[in-house]
Amino acid sequence: MDNTQQRPIILASTSPRRKELIASLHLAFDVIPSHANEDTPPEWTPEQTVQELALRKALAVYRGLEGREQEAIIVGSDTVVVLDGEILGKPLDEADAERMLSRLQGRVHRVFTGVACIDAGNGQSLVHYRQTDVTMKELSDATIRAYVQTGEPSDKAGSYAIQGIGASLIDRIEGCYFNVVGLPLSLLSDMLDGFGVHVLPRT
Numbered sequence: 001m002d003n004t005q006q007r008p009i010i011l012a013s014t015s016p017r018r019k020e021l022i023a024s025l026h027l028a029f030d031v032i033p034s035h036a037n038e039d040t041p042p043e044w045t046p047e048q049t050v051q052e053l054a055l056r057k058a059l060a061v062y063r064g065l066e067g068r069e070q071e072a073i074i075v076g077s078d079t080v081v082v083l084d085g086e087i088l089g090k091p092l093d094e095a096d097a098e099r100m101l102s103r104l105q106g107r108v109h110r111v112f113t114g115v116a117c118i119d120a121g122n123g124q125s126l127v128h129y130r131q132t133d134v135t136m137k138e139l140s141d142a143t144i145r146a147y148v149q150t151g152e153p154s155d156k157a158g159s160y161a162i163q164g165i166g167a168s169l170i171d172r173i174e175g176c177y178f179n180v181v182g183l184p185l186s187l188l189s190d191m192l193d194g195f196g197v198h199v200l201p202r203t
């Protein structure tokens with residue numbers, strides 16, 4: 001018997017990458033952009049930060065539903081890049097992107113993505129995260145400048161996109177690739193199982 005997806009999913013995100021990633025699981029979903037406050041205390045760990053922000057994004061959409069869509073599962077997500085214990089978010093401008101890439105080049109950094117699921121029927125939530133180690137090649141200043149000029153880094157944590165031109169900057173990764181792009185699909189499918197949404201039939 002096919003007992004795949006039983007409940008609608010709402011992706012609480014403005015990110016086109018997350019939309020593409022969840023679509024690749026062939027799940028039916030709607031997108032409601034979430035505009036949660038993303039300020040966090042500097043002393044928070046990356047694990048705390050991405051999990052709390054993922055939950056805030058999902059909660060902001062949940063609160064806006066006002067009792068509609070009770071069947072839905074709301075999914076929120078947040079990604080940061082961490083180097084030497086410091087969280088690198090999205091660059092403020094091109095100079096900031098160049099600075100970030102100059103620090104990341106030739107080094108290993110860690111990407112954290114938090115995922116939150118909320119059951120709109122009863123408000124029950126589940127939050128987890130994944131981490132992936134990413135080794136960036138050594139890059140010249142000219143290469144970094146040329147990459148920043150492509151415009152790709154502007155809305156990406158750590159100022160690069162592994163799924164785009166930025167793939168040419170990455171030597172290797174250890175862990176979930178989709179976690180780096182912004183939505184760890186293996187983790188998400190496990191979390192959705194707990195809410196009765198199955199990517200594949202389960203016996």
Ligand SMILES: Cc1cn([C@H]2C[C@H](O)[C@@H](COP(=O)(O)OP(=O)(O)OP(=O)(O)O)O2)c(=O)[nH]c1=O
Pocket residue numbers: 012013014015017018034057077078079080081090111155156157158160161162163166180181182
């Ligand atoms: C490291 C890396 C990050 N990113 C992206 C994923 C996220 O979209 C973004 C980090 O910013 P986030 O604040 O996690 O997400 P967002 O603002 O883009 O979207 P949302 O509305 O869901 O909050 O960086 C890539 O696309 N590729 C990469 O290789």
